[in-house]
Amino acid sequence: NAGVTQTPKFQVLKTGQSMTLQCAQDMNHNSMYWYRQDPGMGLRLIYYSASEGTTDKGEVPNGYNVSRLNKREFSLRLESAAPSQTSVYFCASSRDREIYSNQPQHFGDGTRLSIL
Amino acid sequence: AQKVTQAQTEISVVEKEDVTLDCVYETRDTTYYLFWYKQPPSGELVFLIRRNSFDEQNEISGRYSWNFQKSTSSFNFTITASQVVDSAVYFCALRDVSGSARQLTFGSGTQLTVLP
Numbered sequence: 001n002a003g004v005t006q007t008p009k010f011q012v013l014k015t016g017q018s019m020t021l022q023c024a025q026d027m028n029h030n031s032m033y034w035y036r037q038d039p040g041m042g043l044r045l046i047y048y049s050a051s052e053g054t055t056d057k058g059e060v061p062n063g064y065n066v067s068r069l070n071k072r073e074f075s076l077r078l079e080s081a082a083p084s085q086t087s088v089y090f091c092a093s094s095r096d097r098e099i100y101s102n103q104p105q106h107f108g109d110g111t112r113l114s115i116l
Numbered sequence: 117a118q119k120v121t122q123a124q125t126e127i128s129v130v131e132k133e134d135v136t137l138d139c140v141y142e143t144r145d146t147t148y149y150l151f152w153y154k155q156p157p158s159g160e161l162v163f164l165i166r167r168n169s170f171d172e173q174n175e176i177s178g179r180y181s182w183n184f185q186k187s188t189s190s191f192n193f194t195i196t197a198s199q200v201v202d203s204a205v206y207f208c209a210l211r212d213v214s215g216s217a218r219q220l221t222f223g224s225g226t227q228l229t230v231l232p
Contacts, residue, residue, distance in 0.1 A: 045219045
């Protein structure tokens with residue numbers, strides 16, 4: 001039972017390069033999320049998707065784009081990477097479809113991204 | 117706006133000691149949800165517990181217990197007879213209805229080290 005799978009696990013980029021982080025879940029969840037984790041700041045929401053075909057901005061969306069390819073997959077793209085985007089990125093999913101719900105979010109193992 | 121404060125940045129205990137991790141939250145909503153997550157050294161985030169704002173019963177799960185007190189806006193987590201495997205970063209998180217609908221607001225985390 002894989003849960004939430006993120007690829008790659010590690011990546012080093014140069015400033016200005018682009019890349020896409022991939023995320024897939026096999027739990028038939030409706031909602032998916034991208035967070036970034038920085039030292040001493042907990043996790044902050046970048047974007048989320050309540051269902052296939054919809055995406056919304058979170059707390060820190062600048063410099064990122066997302067695509068909800070289908071119910072299983074939710075990708076995060078950095079068009080022109082900057083050193084400030086060096087972070088650990090987590091994808092998560094949850095079962096809830098309703099706007100307000102108490103369903104827990106289940107996380108992938110994270111992608112460690114360094115931008116030089 | 118919602119906020120979660122974990123004032124203890126790092127805690128170190130000796131195996132078999134009891135330890136309490138503090139979590140204080142702020143929200144203007146009467147309906148909200150609180151969560152605890154564990155992040156072991158391997159980096160993944162593991163869901164531990166969810167508490168609804170209208171359910172103030174404390175909960176015990178094995179060596180773990182949670183004390184939810186609305187009067188002090190706290191949701192503290194106690195590990196009894198700690199073990200080395202409990203060493204991890206623990207995050208408290210809040211989800212309410214006034215902010216971004218699906219956003220989890222995380223505290224900055226408490227690094228727990230259990231020494232043998």
